Amino acid sequence: MRPRVAVFDLTCCEGCELQILNCEEELPDLVAALDIVEFREAMTGRVDDCDIAFIDGACSRRSEVAALKEIRRRSKMVIPIGSCAHLGNVNCLKNPYPMEELAAEEFGPGADIDTIPARPISAVIPIDYFIPGCPIVKDEFLRVVEELLAGRMPRQPDNPVCAECKAAENVCVFDLKRTCLGPVTRGGCAATCVTAGAVCWGCRGFIDDPNIAAERLILRQAGLSAGDIAASFNLFNACQEAVWK
Amino acid sequence: MTTLKIRTERLTRCEGHGRLILRAADGGPPAVSWEINESPRFFEAMMRGRPWLDAHVLASRVCGICSVSHLFASLQATEAAFGIVPSAQTLLLRKLLYAGEMLESHMLHIYLLAGPDFFGAGSVIPLLEKDPEAVMPGLRLKRLGNEIMERIGGRSIHPQSPTLAKWLRLPAKETLRHLRGRLDDAMPDIQAAVRLFRGVPVPAFSRPTEYIALKHPPEYALLGGHIHSTDTGAHPLDDYLAVTNEYVAPPSTAKFTRHARTSYAVGALARLKVNYDLLHPLAKQVAQELGVAPSSCNPFMNTLAQIVECAHEIEEAGGLIDRLLQDGLREEDPAIPVAPGRGVGAVEAPRGLLVHDYTYDGSGRITHANLIIPTGQNNGSIRDDLEALVAANPGMGEDELRRLCEMLIRSYDPCVGCASH
Numbered sequence: 001m002r003p004r005v006a007v008f009d010l011t012c013c014e015g016c017e018l019q020i021l022n023c024e025e026e027l028p029d030l031v032a033a034l035d036i037v038e039f040r041e042a043m044t045g046r047v048d049d050c051d052i053a054f055i056d057g058a059c060s061r062r063s064e065v066a067a068l069k070e071i072r073r074r075s076k077m078v079i080p081i082g083s084c085a086h087l088g089n090v091n092c093l094k095n096p097y098p099m100e101e102l103a104a105e106e107f108g109p110g111a112d113i114d115t116i117p118a119r120p121i122s123a124v125i126p127i128d129y130f131i132p133g134c135p136i137v138k139d140e141f142l143r144v145v146e147e148l149l150a151g152r153m154p155r156q157p158d159n160p161v162c163a164e165c166k167a168a169e170n171v172c173v174f175d176l177k178r179t180c181l182g183p184v185t186r187g188g189c190a191a192t193c194v195t196a197g198a199v200c201w202g203c204r205g206f207i208d209d210p211n212i213a214a215e216r217l218i219l220r221q222a223g224l225s226a227g228d229i230a231a232s233f234n235l236f237n238a239c240q241e242a243v244w245k
Numbered sequence: 246m247t248t249l250k251i252r253t254e255r256l257t258r259c260e261g262h263g264r265l266i267l268r269a270a271d272g273g274p275p276a277v278s279w280e281i282n283e284s285p286r287f288f289e290a291m292m293r294g295r296p297w298l299d300a301h302v303l304a305s306r307v308c309g310i311c312s313v314s315h316l317f318a319s320l321q322a323t324e325a326a327f328g329i330v331p332s333a334q335t336l337l338l339r340k341l342l343y344a345g346e347m348l349e350s351h352m353l354h355i356y357l358l359a360g361p362d363f364f365g366a367g368s369v370i371p372l373l374e375k376d377p378e379a380v381m382p383g384l385r386l387k388r389l390g391n392e393i394m395e396r397i398g399g400r401s402i403h404p405q406s407p408t409l410a411k412w413l414r415l416p417a418k419e420t421l422r423h424l425r426g427r428l429d430d431a432m433p434d435i436q437a438a439v440r441l442f443r444g445v446p447v448p449a450f451s452r453p454t455e456y457i458a459l460k461h462p463p464e465y466a467l468l469g470g471h472i473h474s475t476d477t478g479a480h481p482l483d484d485y486l487a488v489t490n491e492y493v494a495p496p497s498t499a500k501f502t503r504h505a506r507t508s509y510a511v512g513a514l515a516r517l518k519v520n521y522d523l524l525h526p527l528a529k530q531v532a533q534e535l536g537v538a539p540s541s542c543n544p545f546m547n548t549l550a551q552i553v554e555c556a557h558e559i560e561e562a563g564g565l566i567d568r569l570l571q572d573g574l575r576e577e578d579p580a581i582p583v584a585p586g587r588g589v590g591a592v593e594a595p596r597g598l599l600v601h602d603y604t605y606d607g608s609g610r611i612t613h614a615n616l617i618i619p620t621g622q623n624n625g626s627i628r629d630d631l632e633a634l635v636a637a638n639p640g641m642g643e644d645e646l647r648r649l650c651e652m653l654i655r656s657y658d659p660c661v662g663c664a665s666h
Binding site: 009010011012013014015016017018019021022024025027028031036039040041042043044045057060061064089090091093094097102105106107108111112113114115118134135192193195196197198201231232235 | 255257258259260261262284285286287289290291294296299302303306307308309310312349353357358367368369370373374377384385387388391398399400401402403404405406408412413414493495496498662663
């Protein structure tokens with residue numbers, strides 16, 4: 001029996017769902033191996049229940065809290081995909097503002113807009129696994145699907161990005177007089193940002209036991225103040241900002 | 246008396262959350278509304294306080310389909326604020342990366358989102374199961390678009406190599422030659438797309454309106470230029486607010502715009518109207534074969550106009566690579582003169598005109614940001630088209646009418662997540 005798979009989206013750019021559709025070469029095999037029963041962005045139709053629910057996006061509305069509880073109730077397995085679903089991601093940058101103020105600024109005084117501080121899916125319902133990244137890595141998604149099809153739980157990568165950056169033979173960002181979150185960020189991305197010439201902004205979240213004290217030390221040695229660190233590296237991790245305090 | 250009420254809770258095969266609401270009483274004219282119920286992310290507020298160094302990294306996250314467009318509009322706004330003019334090399338690389346995005350985004354829309362409507366299917370899945378060979382040319386072209394972005398920008402969604410006034414990792418010559426070969430091989434797939442879509446039943450409908458696109462002769466304007474309206478002619482980019490006139494339309498969580506009429510349209514069809522003469526000859530030939538005339542006022546033709554643009558961008562990308570190979574690539578390290586000021590950046594995202602407008606303080610942090618999104622501009626046109634479409638089809642059964650209305654909305658290739666941002 002092919003597993004019945006659904007893809008849902010909440011507050012996000014939907015880039016992680018698009019990564020599924022970006023598996024152009026694998027798409028024929030993917031739709032043969034999986035019974036894709038609901039995927040609003042790509043197909044018409046909806047169902048009452050499914051085996052695996054992939055969820056793209058953070059929760060930032062009261063209606064999304066209700067939707068998540070409903071998804072949990074009708075899905076055997078719930079897997080957030082991407083940084084928004086996993087960490088809240090950039091959506092959390094709005095959280096310091098009063099919600100009514102944001103709504104009034106954008107839609108006029110007294111606007112009735114359903115918006116609450118953004119949060120990861122796991123803050124609302126229990127999850128069974130997560131696929132990190134902004135966006136998710138295509139190959140990682142395919143690997144997770146393969147493992148689930150084989151009846152196994154996939155193993156979450158737990159090495160820092162640095163290990164993969166070394167394997168990619170990149171010059172260390174700190175040696176280039178820039179700063180990076182690679183030492184404390186969960187790998188699995190092949191250090192794609194550093195390889196492309198940028199730095200690691202930590203979009204995959206922290207590894208399970210990050211050495212924050214050591215990271216803070218090397219950031220300070222690179223000239224960043226405590227305020228700079230929180231301000232520079234809150235981009236994808238605003239919901240995790242407390243770790244720096 | 247019974248009241249006929251058709252309500253689609255959500256539009257499928259579309260980026261983001263929108264819904265079509267159609268109400269009609271017996272004998273009376275139906276009322277249609279197009280509502281955006283996407284969760285707003287409040288990007289303008291999120292961008293406040295962002296340093297110039299990563300403003301574009303955040304801006305890219307507005308959209309997963311057109312992240313390159315947002316990235317470039319953002320970089321252009323910051324460059325305009327600081328008075329930076331990027332080098333010819335950087336501009337060539339940006340155009341090449343953008344060609345990848347347009348190809349990918351258009352093929353996604355043509356084959357996966359809007360295309361199934363022409364074949365009476367709910368998604369690409371039954372089409373793939375029935376006749377994979379009909380779908381594969383589109384998927385191959387989509388892959389080519391993604392490959393251009395991966396190899397030139399680092400990855401296809403939220404690429405990392407572009408930054409202010411330079412490229413963080415220059416592509417190797419072998420990479421460029423490889424892509425040149427891939428582009429040379431792409432035309433048979435464009436021809437297959439033309440054969441597949443040449444005879445599709447495009448609903449007969451026409452509603453002349455105001456069309457707006459960037460213009461930048463002698464280029465087919467995509468990354469820069471001034472604003473051109475088919476009603477009022479040229480407008481300087483810095484006057485964009487006088488053209489867009491955003492307004493709130495409750496309960497929608499995306500704004501609408503209007504200019505010379507109650508609404509205006511942006512996107513592939515608008516660009517064809519403004520810049521048809523500047524298309525590559527091969528793209529014009531594709532337009533003729535598909536029956537896409539720049540005089541057309543049929544919004545359903547927008548999907549076919551995107552095929553024309555894909556042919557243009559494949560030709561364009563090949564030429565860009567030739568120039569990059571001929572000129573050679575060199576590392577650049579331009580100074581960034583951070584200064585207080587305001588800058589406006591504009592690009593033609595795959596689905597239409599996109600504007601980012603930032604004001605910076607003396608420390609290089611954003612104090613004010615404004616984003617004008619293509620689908621926000623098309624919202625009013627979608628609403629007006631729906632009204633005219635319903636009026637033009639009296640007596641049509643409700644299921645058929647609902648499908649036709651949904652197909653109309655999809656023709657605009659809406660990016661609702663962007664529109665709400």
